[in-house]
Amino acid sequence: MVLPRLLKLVMASMWLRSSFAQKVTQAQPAMWVQEKEDVTLLCSYDTSETRYGLLWYKQPSSGGMVFLILQNSYSQKNATKGRYSLNFQKASKSIQLVISASQLGDSAVYFCALRAT
Numbered sequence: 001m002v003l004p005r006l007l008k009l010v011m012a013s014m015w016l017r018s019s020f021a022q023k024v025t026q027a028q029p030a031m032w033v034q035e036k037e038d039v040t041l042l043c044s045y046d047t048s049e050t051r052y053g054l055l056w057y058k059q060p061s062s063g064g065m066v067f068l069i070l071q072n073s074y075s076q077k078n079a080t081k082g083r084y085s086l087n088f089q090k091a092s093k094s095i096q097l098v099i100s101a102s103q104l105g106d107s108a109v110y111f112c113a114l115r116a117t
Contacts, residue, residue: 022047024114039099043112046093049073051117054088056097058108065111071095072117 023046033039045054056068071079071088079086087096099106 022049022052022114024112026110026112033102035104036101039102039106041097041099041110041112042094043097044094045112045114047114049116053115053117054086054095055113055115056084056086057111057113058106059111060105060108066108069097 025044026042027044028042031039043054043056050073052073054071054073056070057065058068059065069079069081069084069086071086073090075088078088083100085098085100087098089095095112097110097112
């Protein structure tokens, strides 16, 4: 029997284009999950803009930042891309990244970013 591997996910936050009032918060601590489990990461934000984009990135231990998915504030549908899906709650100013069937390659630091559009 093969035991599932553990993945380590760490949250961080950043913001792009500091020309408007904004704040991004990811209070979730580092987490360990078993391979093949679904994972949900939460990001809260605050902005005075009406049109903005929320972006998710990951940074594996190998270094470079990898863009994952984008949700625009004016979109009526939650964005999805492969195993990544978003649950965007504009009224409560939060967004969740859901990683389905996690894989060893998902071990990384995850960043939620906010930008004006």
